[in-house]
Amino acid sequence: MSEGVVLEGRALVKRFGPATALAGVGLRVQRGESVAIMGPSGSGKSTLLHCLAGIMKPDEGEVTLLGQRVDTMRERERSALRRTKFGFLFQFGQLLPELPAVENVALPLMLGGVPRGVAVNQAMAWFGPLGLAGMESRRPGELSGGQAQRVAIARALVTGPAVVFADEPTGALDQATGQATMDLLVEATRGNGASLVLVTHDREVARWCDGLVEVRDGLVVSGTATAGVPR
Amino acid sequence: MNTLRLSWRLLRGGGARGLVGAGLTLAAVAVSTALLLFAVGMNVAFEARADREAWRNPVAAQGTAAVAVQSARPEYVGERIISLVEIAALRPGVAPPPGLARVPAPGEVWMSPALAALARELPRDELSGRFPAGPVRIIGDAGLVHRDELVAVVGRAADDPAMVPPAPSLDRPLNMIPPTPVAGFAGEHGELASGYRILALIATVLVVVPLLVFGGAAARLTVARRDQRLAALRLVGATPGQVVAMTVAEAVVVAGAGALAGLVVYAAAVPLLAHIPIGGGGWFAGDLWPGVLLVAGVLLAVPLLVGLSAAAGLRQVVVSPLGVARRQTPPGMRAIRLVVTLAVLAAAPVVGGIGYGAFVIMLGLGFLSINLAGPWVVGLIGRITTATARGPARLLAGRRLVDDPRAAWRTVSGVALTGFVAGFLGLLSPSGGLMGVRPAGELRLEVPAREVAAVAKAADARLATAGVPATVVVSGPGKDQVDPREKSPAKASEKGTGKAAARLLTAKLERDDPATVDRARTALAGLSPGHSATSPADDGREGGMLLNDVRTGTIVVLTVSFLVAVASAGITAASSILDRRQTYALLRLAGTPLSVLDRARRAETLIPLTVMGGGSVLAGVVCGLPIMAGAVSVTGAVVLVGCVVLGFAGVIGAGALTRPLLRSVTANPAPRPD
Ligand SMILES: Nc1ncnc2c1ncn2[C@@H]1O[C@H](COP(=O)(O)OP(=O)(O)O)[C@@H](O)[C@H]1O
Ligand SMILES: [Mg+2]
Numbered sequence: 001m002s003e004g005v006v007l008e009g010r011a012l013v014k015r016f017g018p019a020t021a022l023a024g025v026g027l028r029v030q031r032g033e034s035v036a037i038m039g040p041s042g043s044g045k046s047t048l049l050h051c052l053a054g055i056m057k058p059d060e061g062e063v064t065l066l067g068q069r070v071d072t073m074r075e076r077e078r079s080a081l082r083r084t085k086f087g088f089l090f091q092f093g094q095l096l097p098e099l100p101a102v103e104n105v106a107l108p109l110m111l112g113g114v115p116r117g118v119a120v121n122q123a124m125a126w127f128g129p130l131g132l133a134g135m136e137s138r139r140p141g142e143l144s145g146g147q148a149q150r151v152a153i154a155r156a157l158v159t160g161p162a163v164v165f166a167d168e169p170t171g172a173l174d175q176a177t178g179q180a181t182m183d184l185l186v187e188a189t190r191g192n193g194a195s196l197v198l199v200t201h202d203r204e205v206a207r208w209c210d211g212l213v214e215v216r217d218g219l220v221v222s223g224t225a226t227a228g229v230p231r
Numbered sequence: 232m233n234t235l236r237l238s239w240r241l242l243r244g245g246g247a248r249g250l251v252g253a254g255l256t257l258a259a260v261a262v263s264t265a266l267l268l269f270a271v272g273m274n275v276a277f278e279a280r281a282d283r284e285a286w287r288n289p290v291a292a293q294g295t296a297a298v299a300v301q302s303a304r305p306e307y308v309g310e311r312i313i314s315l316v317e318i319a320a321l322r323p324g325v326a327p328p329p330g331l332a333r334v335p336a337p338g339e340v341w342m343s344p345a346l347a348a349l350a351r352e353l354p355r356d357e358l359s360g361r362f363p364a365g366p367v368r369i370i371g372d373a374g375l376v377h378r379d380e381l382v383a384v385v386g387r388a389a390d391d392p393a394m395v396p397p398a399p400s401l402d403r404p405l406n407m408i409p410p411t412p413v414a415g416f417a418g419e420h421g422e423l424a425s426g427y428r429i430l431a432l433i434a435t436v437l438v439v440v441p442l443l444v445f446g447g448a449a450a451r452l453t454v455a456r457r458d459q460r461l462a463a464l465r466l467v468g469a470t471p472g473q474v475v476a477m478t479v480a481e482a483v484v485v486a487g488a489g490a491l492a493g494l495v496v497y498a499a500a501v502p503l504l505a506h507i508p509i510g511g512g513g514w515f516a517g518d519l520w521p522g523v524l525l526v527a528g529v530l531l532a533v534p535l536l537v538g539l540s541a542a543a544g545l546r547q548v549v550v551s552p553l554g555v556a557r558r559q560t561p562p563g564m565r566a567i568r569l570v571v572t573l574a575v576l577a578a579a580p581v582v583g584g585i586g587y588g589a590f591v592i593m594l595g596l597g598f599l600s601i602n603l604a605g606p607w608v609v610g611l612i613g614r615i616t617t618a619t620a621r622g623p624a625r626l627l628a629g630r631r632l633v634d635d636p637r638a639a640w641r642t643v644s645g646v647a648l649t650g651f652v653a654g655f656l657g658l659l660s661p662s663g664g665l666m667g668v669r670p671a672g673e674l675r676l677e678v679p680a681r682e683v684a685a686v687a688k689a690a691d692a693r694l695a696t697a698g699v700p701a702t703v704v705v706s707g708p709g710k711d712q713v714d715p716r717e718k719s720p721a722k723a724s725e726k727g728t729g730k731a732a733a734r735l736l737t738a739k740l741e742r743d744d745p746a747t748v749d750r751a752r753t754a755l756a757g758l759s760p761g762h763s764a765t766s767p768a769d770d771g772r773e774g775g776m777l778l779n780d781v782r783t784g785t786i787v788v789l790t791v792s793f794l795v796a797v798a799s800a801g802i803t804a805a806s807s808i809l810d811r812r813q814t815y816a817l818l819r820l821a822g823t824p825l826s827v828l829d830r831a832r833r834a835e836t837l838i839p840l841t842v843m844g845g846g847s848v849l850a851g852v853v854c855g856l857p858i859m860a861g862a863v864s865v866t867g868a869v870v871l872v873g874c875v876v877l878g879f880a881g882v883i884g885a886g887a888l889t890r891p892l893l894r895s896v897t898a899n900p901a902p903r904p905d
Contacts, residue, residue: 055820079819079823080824081822082820082821082822083822083823093814093817098631098633098634099626099627103626107623108821108822110622110626111623111823111827116622116626
C-alpha cells in the first residue's frame, strides 16, 4: 500500500440474489484525488460506491480506509465512520425539508457534538464562497435545484471528511447548471484536501477528474491513472 | 371507468409500502367504525331498556276510563333490588303489560326468570313467602330490562287495601309509585331510565369526537402518501377534478372495506360487550344491535366522511401543484384559534349549568375547540423547542413541529382528547364511600296511624314465629302518606306532629346477616298493604347502583378513548415514517445514529403531548365543574393520574413499536426515487 492511498477496494463482489452487481472490482483513491466512475445504467456503479462508503458490506473482497478495514466493521462503527470521515452527495433528497439551509449544513457538525452556535457559524462560512449568500435561512423547498445541490455540497464538506462520495449529483439538473455545480464540487473538495469518488454520466465532467474507471456488468473494463486495476 | 382504473393502478403502483399504508388506513377505519357502532348501539340499547321498562311507570288515566290500578315499589333480597308491581284489573279483557300473557288475576304471581330461580333456591321463609302462594308464572324478555333483573308482578283485587290510591304527597321517594288508575299498560320512560340515556349521550359525545378526529387522520394518511405522486400528476397536466376524483375514489374504496371490517369486528364483540353490567346486569345481545337502518347509515357515512376528509387534505395539491412538490410552508395559523378555544372553555361552566341539552352541546364544542387550538399550540411549542434546542435531536423535533404542526397534533390529539375525557370524568368518578355506611338490620315499615298499635303487636309475633330476635318500636311519622289537610307536608314531618296519617314501625334486628334480614322482611310482608319493610341500607341501594354504573361507564369510555388514542398514535407514527422514509434513509446513510432519529421522533411526540395532554386534562376539569357539585373523589383523582400515566406509556409504546419499521425502512439506505 503506497503512502498517499486513502481508500482502497480490492476484488469486491456483491450479489443480490442470483444477480451479481459486482464481480470482483478493485479501485484505489489517493489523497486529494478525484476519481470518476462511469458506465451504463445497472452496471454496478452505485453498488461499488456503497461498498466503498461502508453503506453496504461486500460479499467478498476488502475495503480499507487509511489502512483500516472498513468491510469488517460493525454497523455502529461504519455509521460513525460515515459521519466523521465521509461526505455524501446524491441526486436529490439529502436536505431535510423542514430545516433552513444553514441548519442543514450545520447538522453533521451537531451530530458530531459541536455546540449549535459554533456549528451554525461554521456552516455560515460556506455560503459566500459557494455563491449562496443570503440563502441561509431559506428552506430547501424555496431553493432552486442548483442552489439546493450547492447547499448539499457544503453539507458534505463541512465536517472536513477524507472522502466525498457523489452519486450522479447533477442528474436532476440541466446541463449548464449541472456542469457549474460539478465544477464547484471538484474545486471545493480539492480546496478542502478531500478525495472525491464521483459517479457521473457526463464525459465532460469526468475529464476534470484526476482518474476515471469504467464499469460494465460489475467489472472494471478500463482504468486510468491510479484507479482500478494496474494499468 | 377511467378514473377508477387509474386510481387502482396508483394504489398498486405504490408497491408494498403503499399497500402497508392502505392497510393502516383500512385498520384505522375498521377500528373507528366498530367503536362508532358501539357508541350508536349504546344509545339504542338504553332506549330499548327504557322502552321495555316503561310499563312499570304508570301514567294516570285522564278523561278516559281507567281499566286497571297499578302500583310499584322496590323490594329487597340480600343486597339486590326486586321491582315489585301490583296490578288490579278493573274490568276483564284488558291488554296485558309486555312480557305477561295476561293481566294477573287476584293472587296470581308473575316473576322474571332470575327471580323465579332465586325463589326456588332460597328457603321459603326468606323470599317466596312474601308473595301469594301458588304457581309462579314467568315474565317474558319483552317486559325485562335485562336477563338478570328481579321483577315480580302480583295480581290484586280492585278492592284490596294495597290498591287504594293514597292522598297526594310531595316527599314520596321516586321509586315508590302509589296505586294509580291507568287506561293501559303503555306507561312512560322512567326517570332513572331517562337519566341513563342522558349519561349515554354524554358518553357518546366523549367517544365520537376523538373517533372523528382519528378517522380524519386515517383518511389524510392515504393522501399524505400520495402527495408527491399526485403533485407529479398535476405537473404533467391532470385536471384538478381528475386528481380529486382519483384520490377520493381510492380513499372511499379503502374506507368502505374498512367499514365492513369494522362491522364484522363489532358483531363479534357484541357478545362480550353484552356482559358489561349496567343497572345491575348485562344486556340482551339484540339491544346492542343498532338495527339495519342505523348500521347502513354508519356504513355509508364513514366512507363518505373519509372521502371528504381526503378531499380536504388534497386541496393544497389541487390549488397549486408546486405547493406540495416543493414543500412550501402552508399559510400560518392564527392565534384566533386559541382565542376561540379559551372563549368556549370560559363559557362552559356557565352554559353547562343551564340544562342537559346545552351542556351536551357545550361539551362537544369544548372538545372541538381543543382540536382547533391543538395545531396552533403545537406550532408554538415547536418554535420554543427550536429556539432552545442545543442538540440535533431536539432541533430536528422542533423544526418538524414548526413545519407540520397538524401532523404532530394528529399523533397526540387522541391522547389529548382522552385527557379531556379523563379530566372531565376523572374527578367525577364516584367512590362507594360517598354513600356512607347505613345499617342493614333496621327494618322500617310504614303503617296507617290508626292501626299502628295492632300492627306493632302483629309484627312482634310474626318475627318471634320466624325466629328472628328483634325489638319493634314506633318511630315518627311516615314518609309516604301525609294528612291532606296539612298544607306543608315537609314541615309536618319535621315537627313530628301527630297529624300525619302514617307512622313508621322500626324492627331492630339483633343480627343483620342477609338470611336473618330476609327472614324478617318475609315475616313482615303483607302486614301493611302496599308497603314493604326496608332498611336504611336498602334505601341507598339504588343510588349505589347508579354510582357504580357511572363508574363502569367511566371505565368503558376511558378504555375506548385509550384504544383510539393509542391506535391513532401508532398509526400516525407509522405513517410519518412511511412519509419520511427517504429523509430517514439518507440521514442514516450519512451516519446519523438510529438513536438520534429515535430521540428526535420521541421528542417530536412527547413535548407536545406533555403540554397538550396537561392542557386538555385541565380543560376537561373546567367543563366537568358544573356537574361535579363539589363532590371530588379520591378514586377519581387516582383514575385521572392513572389515565395520564397510561396515556404517556401508550404513546411511547406505540412509538417504540414502530421502531422496527424505521429500522427496516432505513436498512437499505440506497437512495432511490419512488
Ligand atoms: N438493493 C438491491 N436489490 C437487488 N438488486 C439490486 C439492488 N441494488 C442494485 N441492484 C442490482 O444490481 C445491479 C447494479 O445496480 P446499481 O449499482 O444501482 O447500478 P448503477 O448505479 O450502475 O445504475 C443492477 O442490476 C441492480 O438491479
Ligand atoms: Mg446508480
